[in-house]
Amino acid sequence: MNLLEVKNLNTSFHIGVGTVQAVRGISFHVEQGESLGIVGESGSGKSVSMLSVMGLLPNYADIVADSIRFDGRELTKLSGKALRAMHGSEIGMIFQDPMTSLNPLFTVESQLTEPLRIHRHMDKRQARQRALELLRQVDIPNPEARLKQYPHELSGGLRQRVMIAIAIACGPKMIIADEPTTALDVTIQAQILELLQHLKQETQTSIIMITHDLGVIASMCSRILVMYGGTICEQGNARDIFYDPRHPYTWGLLNSIPKVQDAPAGKLIPIKGTPPDMLKPPAGCPFSPRCRYCMPVCRAYMPPTTELSDVHRVACHLMHPHAPKITREV
Amino acid sequence: MDAPLIEVRSLKMYFPVGNNILGRRRQLKAVDDVSFDLYPGETFGLVGESGCGKTTVGRSLVRLYHPTGGQILYRGVDIAPLDEKAVMPYRRRMQMIFQDPYASLNPRMTVSSIIAEPMRLQGVAQDAIAARVAELVEQVGLKKDHMNRYPHEFSGGQRQRIGIARALAMHPEFVVCDEPISALDVSIQAQVINMLEELQDSMGMTYLFVSHDLSMVRHISHRVGVMYLGHLVELATVRELYSNMQHPYTQALMSAVPIADPDLAARSQRIVLQGDVPQPIDPPPGCPFASRCRYVKPVCREVLPEMREVAPGHLLACHL
Numbered sequence: 001m002n003l004l005e006v007k008n009l010n011t012s013f014h015i016g017v018g019t020v021q022a023v024r025g026i027s028f029h030v031e032q033g034e035s036l037g038i039v040g041e042s043g044s045g046k047s048v049s050m051l052s053v054m055g056l057l058p059n060y061a062d063i064v065a066d067s068i069r070f071d072g073r074e075l076t077k078l079s080g081k082a083l084r085a086m087h088g089s090e091i092g093m094i095f096q097d098p099m100t101s102l103n104p105l106f107t108v109e110s111q112l113t114e115p116l117r118i119h120r121h122m123d124k125r126q127a128r129q130r131a132l133e134l135l136r137q138v139d140i141p142n143p144e145a146r147l148k149q150y151p152h153e154l155s156g157g158l159r160q161r162v163m164i165a166i167a168i169a170c171g172p173k174m175i176i177a178d179e180p181t182t183a184l185d186v187t188i189q190a191q192i193l194e195l196l197q198h199l200k201q202e203t204q205t206s207i208i209m210i211t212h213d214l215g216v217i218a219s220m221c222s223r224i225l226v227m228y229g230g231t232i233c234e235q236g237n238a239r240d241i242f243y244d245p246r247h248p249y250t251w252g253l254l255n256s257i258p259k260v261q262d263a264p265a266g267k268l269i270p271i272k273g274t275p276p277d278m279l280k281p282p283a284g285c286p287f288s289p290r291c292r293y294c295m296p297v298c299r300a301y302m303p304p305t306t307e308l309s310d311v312h313r314v315a316c317h318l319m320h321p322h323a324p325k326i327t328r329e330v
Numbered sequence: 331m332d333a334p335l336i337e338v339r340s341l342k343m344y345f346p347v348g349n350n351i352l353g354r355r356r357q358l359k360a361v362d363d364v365s366f367d368l369y370p371g372e373t374f375g376l377v378g379e380s381g382c383g384k385t386t387v388g389r390s391l392v393r394l395y396h397p398t399g400g401q402i403l404y405r406g407v408d409i410a411p412l413d414e415k416a417v418m419p420y421r422r423r424m425q426m427i428f429q430d431p432y433a434s435l436n437p438r439m440t441v442s443s444i445i446a447e448p449m450r451l452q453g454v455a456q457d458a459i460a461a462r463v464a465e466l467v468e469q470v471g472l473k474k475d476h477m478n479r480y481p482h483e484f485s486g487g488q489r490q491r492i493g494i495a496r497a498l499a500m501h502p503e504f505v506v507c508d509e510p511i512s513a514l515d516v517s518i519q520a521q522v523i524n525m526l527e528e529l530q531d532s533m534g535m536t537y538l539f540v541s542h543d544l545s546m547v548r549h550i551s552h553r554v555g556v557m558y559l560g561h562l563v564e565l566a567t568v569r570e571l572y573s574n575m576q577h578p579y580t581q582a583l584m585s586a587v588p589i590a591d592p593d594l595a596a597r598s599q600r601i602v603l604q605g606d607v608p609q610p611i612d613p614p615p616g617c618p619f620a621s622r623c624r625y626v627k628p629v630c631r632e633v634l635p636e637m638r639e640v641a642p643g644h645l646l647a648c649h650l
Contacts (some may be wrong), residue, residue: 041515041516041517058333065396077494111467124357155523155606157606158606170365185379185380185542185607186379186544186583186586186587187379187582187583187586187605188379189586190585190586190588190600190602190603191602191603193603194600212516213588214516214590215545215587215588215589215590215595216588217590217596218588218589218590218591218592219588219589219592219595219596231442238592239592239593242590242591253517254516254518256517256519256520257520257545257590258514258545258548260547260548265584267527267563268520268524268525268549268612269520270517270518270519270520270521270522270523271520271521272519274487274488274518274523275515275517282584292382
């Protein structure tokens with residue numbers, strides 16, 4: 001069953017010099033208990049699309065969607081108050097930088113018990129008891145002492161564990177993790193990824209993992225969306241994306257990182273140029289200005305989505321039966 | 331093998347961090363007794379987690395810091411004790427590319443004056459500067475009409491190209507690349523890495539490549555040093571290190587890198603270290619890694635392991 005189903009989501013920001021079209025007509029779903037990865041570069045719309053689903057964007061953002069269904073309810077029709085009741089109880093969020101997303105003025109205890117008292121109406125003692133359990137669940141040693149501390153007294157890894165404890169406090173059905181390990185060192189990243197995987201197995205929570213790190217995606221996610229220029233250019237199972245990618249942008253991403261068994265002699269194949277300016281995105285395929293296989297049609301029309309299998313979908317004109325047959329350069 | 335370009339001998343860089351309760355100065359030992367050689371034309375990768383001292387080593391080598399102790403022999407001359415004036419002639423041969431291309435370029439200067447600045451400071455003639463700037467702009471893949479623009483008009487990748495052009499202005503022999511790609515998007519990282527490699531091929535520069543991105547270090551480096559808490563714990567050629575790593579910290583660090591391949595990732599065994607990196611302020615005696623090591627023995631907590639050669643060119647500081 002689909003826990004979340006988004007149809008034709010468009011998000012734009014009205015700023016002084018024009019309108020930034022951050023997300024342009026994307027549709028996707030998240031199944032119960034699955035971990036979905038969203039990869040893309042900065043400005044590809046991956047974070048904005050999730051914030052739009054959550055209704056967490058500022059007023060000058062314009063969010064238009066045919067439908068956003070979460071757990072049988074239509075979110076586009078919910079009031080702000082009803083949406084807020086879902087935040088932190090049914091959907092948990094983990095942000096990139098735990099130093100800026102935790103409040104420096106409050107102790108771990110007060111931040112961790114807040115969702116419990118608001119959503120679960122616990123009293124102070126119950127909430128404290130549950131907070132201790134949560135800290136143990138995210139493997140924080142000496143939880144009694146940690147409750148009294150402020151965020152600045154904790155290391156980056158511990159702060160991110162506190163963030164995760166807050167996100168899972170009310171037993172959410174879905175967790176959105178937006179670059180949860182980007183600010184951390186690799187050995188701490190390994191700890192946090194291990195913890196997230198463990199929590200997912202234990203609680204059957206769905207996880208949406210937003211990241212630019214293909215390594216994190218490969219080890220965490222079973223299904224992947226690749227975003228570029230506010231659109232989904234390719235989606236599929238992890239194996240489809242890593243072993244049978246079809247979109248030239250996905251090829252470019254995979255060729256930009258060193259191979260696992262890379263001898264120092266191997267060359268990287270970068271993507272030429274820079275990501276599009278979303279104030280005036282290209283009329284056709286957003287990747288067309290950087291694509292080495294670009295055809296005239298690519299500049300004029302947005303490519304339709306081709307279904308290669310139930311889950312593997314590609315938005316590229318090269319998929320057309322009359323287009324030249326091109327395979328990935330490795 | 332050629333004579334080393336730079337020999338680092340027992341380099342120490344301590345920073346004072348206030349007083350303890352007895353009124354004695356406390357010291358943060360950012361770099362403690364680090365020794366290695368850099369050979370002409372090679373890329374030496376320096377890896378480790380934040381706070382391990384890798385950036386401090388890089389900054390000390392180009393003498394942005396005045397080292398607390400040890401020697402930095404540049405073609406046989408010790409530049410560690412030199413004062414600002416005496417070190418000036420060496421500055422033109424050593425340059426640095428910084429991590430954050432948003433912070434390392436002066437927003438009030440045009441691209442051409444940013445690139446020209448090192449030459450102005452070294453007293454190069456005005457018309458020679460103009461010609462060299464035009465040449466550099468082309469070399470790093472920027473356009474001529476970019477020269478009179480300001481940094482804010484450029485993307486991160488283009489800014490990093492400006493920083494690289496500035497570093498190359500005086501034909502340096504040695505360039506410290508301090509996390510040059512960590513602020514850039516994946517597709518742009520590859521552009522910058524390829525450019526650094528091409529520049530090295532054509533100009534024969536020596537790089538010290540400081541990074542926490544272990545897969546990129548593996549890609550670009552000839553030899554790699556692994557640092558932990560101010561100490562160099564292992565050093566070897568890329569091939570040797572990645573096939574025969576011996577230090578428990580190196581093993582944990584490498585296994586923690588997520589592999590961009592779902593099947594391999596599922597099969598690989600991650601060694602998850604417990605706890606965080608300790609503070610390098612008044613560290614305990616013994617091996618710096620002892621508090622997190624899986625194989626720790628009593629001797630590890632008491633005696634600091636010496637660097638020893640375990641295979642030709644493969645140095646290791648571990649009691650095991």
